[in-house]
Each structure stands twice: as structure tokens, then as C-alpha cells.
Amino acid sequence: MAARLSLRDVTLRFGGVKVLQDVTFDVAPGVILGLVGPNGAGKTSLFNCISGHYKPTGGSVAIDGTEVVGTAPSKLVRLGLARTFQHPALQLDATVLENVVLGGHTRLPGGPVSWSLRLPHTQRAEREIRGEALSLLERANLGWAANLPADELSHGLHKGIELCRALLSKPSLLLLDEPAAGLSHGEVEQLIDTVRRVRADEDITVVVVEHHMGLISALTDRVVVLDHGRKLMEGTAAQAQSDPRVIEAYLGKDAADDAA
Ligand SMILES: Nc1ncnc2c1ncn2[C@@H]1O[C@H](COP(=O)(O)OP(=O)(O)OP(=O)(O)O)[C@@H](O)[C@H]1O
Ligand SMILES: [Mg+2]
Structure with missing residues (x-):
């Protein structure tokens, strides 16, 4: 079966700084993949390369076999891609439902x-979409907040609203950037x-980027570990957590030697 997402040698440079170097991996349909690594490893940059917000300097990004490098983010939504952001960007003066x-x-x-003429079929589709949004x-246990202005809700709830917004486009590929940051247990x-x-x-x-290892262990089938823009390893969450290279990347060489 063709990979839902296929990355080959994805490289990204800003000036002289190599943010991503030759990142290669596949994500099969139906898989939940964790993308982990220390701060600054390049996780969000890789998401930006997949979602069209950054254009990689080299390499290929394919969704269901279609090369998407150079495709605008709005077109990628039509190809089935949706994402959330590390820092949610909501319309704070609009209601939760409107968002x-x-x-x-x-x-x-x-x-x-x-749309501006609000023809009957547009109105019907709008009603259907509102119903699905609700x-x-x-x-997501957020129905009670539907008619409140978004700015009355906490950061944690903003993350939930953003996830609902991403799901409403009925994506086949969903990228979540630190969905658990700032959330209560x-x-x-x-x-x-x-x-x-x-x-x-x-x-x-x-594909979920997260520092919360409890979430990564509970949710993911596989993980890819990034460090300094390179893929360090790929395997299960348990394999990653006991891999000396991963321990060294997070905690330094002494910790990796102690664990060995
Ligand atoms: N637009 C940009 N211009 C210059 N440098 C950038 C840009 N975007 C990212 N970087 C650099 O790329 C590197 C990787 O950043 P990125 O945000 O992708 O890391 P991350 O793995 O998501 O980290 P975190 O876990 O802290 O969110 C950092 O050194 C960052 O400063
Ligand atoms: Mg990030």
C-alpha cells in the first residue's frame, strides 16, 4: 500500500543554518506516528515543510504519492491535509463554534x-457544517462552550478547539504540533x-509532535526521533525511550553512559 505521507531527504536551510538534513521516513495509512526530539530539533520546521508553510531547500514530500513541495497550504487542505499549531491561532473575538x-x-x-449570494445549496451546506462542528x-466535551467568545476560554481549551477545527475539514492526514502543551492531566x-x-x-x-512521553507511549504506533535536524532513529516509543542515542540527545552523554 502507498504511504499516506512520504518524506525523502527533506533538507531546509535558513542562510547558513541547516535546520533539517536529509530527513527520510514514510507514514502508512491509519498509523499514528510520534515525531519527537529535543527543543530546536526541527519538528515544527518539518511540519511547516509538509504543510506548505516552508519550502524545503531539497528533497521530496509526497501525500498519497502526489509530490506537494511548492503547493500552497490552502491547496493542501483540499488534498486532505490538516494541522494544528504549536501556538494556537484562533479568532479570539469570534465564538468557539465560529472558530x-x-x-x-x-x-x-x-x-x-x-458564498456571498448565499444560494440555497450554500445555506444547506453551511447548516450541515455547523451541525458537524457542534x-x-x-x-471533545466542549459543547458547553460553543457560543462563548474564544477569548473567554483557557489555553488548554484553545488546543481542543483547534483540533476540532482541523477535524472539520475531514482530513486524511492530520499533523498535531504539541497538542498536549499546557493541558491538565x-x-x-x-x-x-x-x-x-x-x-x-x-x-x-x-503525525503528532509532543514532548509529553505519556501521550506518545499511549497513542503512537511508531516514533521518529529528530535531533539537530537529522533523523536519529525510528521504532516504537519503548525502543526510542531505551535507545542510548535518544537518551544522549535529550540528557547528554553521561546519562546515556549511565543507562547503558
Ligand atoms: N523561520 C526561521 N528562520 C530561521 N530559523 C528558523 C526558522 N524556523 C525555525 N528556525 C530554526 O530552526 C531550528 C528548529 O526549530 P523548530 O521550531 O523546528 O524546532 P522544534 O523541534 O519544533 O523545537 P520545539 O520543541 O522547541 O518546538 C531552530 O534552531 C530554529 O531557530
Ligand atoms: Mg516546535
Whole structure:
């Protein structure tokens, strides 16, 4: 079966700084892959290369076999890609529901002209998308907040809203950048449950960047470890946690020697 996401020798330079070097891995359909590594390893930069926010200096990014380097982020949404950001960017003066509904705009039939005329089929599609947005919020235990302005909610809840917004585009490939950062223990449990349920109910492949090793162990089938822009290893979360190269990258050489 073709990989849902295929990276070959992805390289990214800013001036003289090599942020990513020859990163190569595949993610098979239906897999939840963890992308881990110390601060500054290049995880968010790699997401930006996949989602079209950065153009890699070299290498290839393919989604379901289609080369996407150079494709604009808005077009990638139509190819089934959705992502969340390390620092959620919500419309703070809009309601929670309105923020989630934004994720469905690519599913509206027609274009800007028919949208502004609000023709009957546009209105029908809008109602359907609002209904789905509400049920996504309810599934994430956020239904109670649907009509509140987003700025009245905590950072942790913003992460949940952003996840619902990403899911509304019905992605086949979902990139989550530190979804558990700043979440309480209960919120992390809720997040694990939501992502598991989404994977079980829909044909979705997930790549999740996270420092929360509990979440990585509970949720992922495989992990890729990045360090200084290079792939250090690939395997299960348990293999990564006991790999001396990974321990050294996180804690230094002494810790790796002690663990050996
Ligand atoms: N637009 C940019 N211009 C210059 N340097 C950048 C840019 N974006 C990222 N970098 C550099 O690339 C390196 C990797 O950063 P990146 O944010 O991808 O790391 P990360 O693994 O996501 O780290 P963290 O876990 O802290 O989020 C850093 O040294 C960062 O300063
Ligand atoms: Mg990052």
C-alpha cells in the first residue's frame, strides 16, 4: 500500500543554518506516528515543510504519492491535509463554534461569489457544517462552550478547539504540533481519547509532535526521533525511550553512559 505521507531527504536551510538534513521516513495509512526530539530539533520546521508553510531547500514530500513541495497550504487542505499549531491561532473575538466552522470552508460548494449570494445549496451546506462542528465540539466535551467568545476560554481549551477545527475539514492526514502543551492531566486523557476515536471512526493518519512521553507511549504506533535536524532513529516509543542515542540527545552523554 502507498504511504499516506512520504518524506525523502527533506533538507531546509535558513542562510547558513541547516535546520533539517536529509530527513527520510514514510507514514502508512491509519498509523499514528510520534515525531519527537529535543527543543530546536526541527519538528515544527518539518511540519511547516509538509504543510506548505516552508519550502524545503531539497528533497521530496509526497501525500498519497502526489509530490506537494511548492503547493500552497490552502491547496493542501483540499488534498486532505490538516494541522494544528504549536501556538494556537484562533479568532479570539469570534465564538468557539465560529472558530471551528472556519475549518469547514473548503467543503462549501461553489466559490466566493456563490458564498456571498448565499444560494440555497450554500445555506444547506453551511447548516450541515455547523451541525458537524457542534458534534465535534460535543465529542471533545466542549459543547458547553460553543457560543462563548474564544477569548473567554483557557489555553488548554484553545488546543481542543483547534483540533476540532482541523477535524472539520475531514482530513486524511492530520499533523498535531504539541497538542498536549499546557493541558491538565484530565485534558491530556481527553485528547488521547479523542485522537484514538477519530482514528478508529475515520480513515485518518496522524503525525503528532509532543514532548509529553505519556501521550506518545499511549497513542503512537511508531516514533521518529529528530535531533539537530537529522533523523536519529525510528521504532516504537519503548525502543526510542531505551535507545542510548535518544537518551544522549535529550540528557547528554553521561546519562546515556549511565543507562547503558
Ligand atoms: N523561520 C526561521 N528562520 C530561521 N530559523 C528558523 C526558522 N524556523 C525555525 N528556525 C530554526 O530552526 C531550528 C528548529 O526549530 P523548530 O521550531 O523546528 O524546532 P522544534 O523541534 O519544533 O523545537 P520545539 O520543541 O522547541 O518546538 C531552530 O534552531 C530554529 O531557530
Ligand atoms: Mg516546535
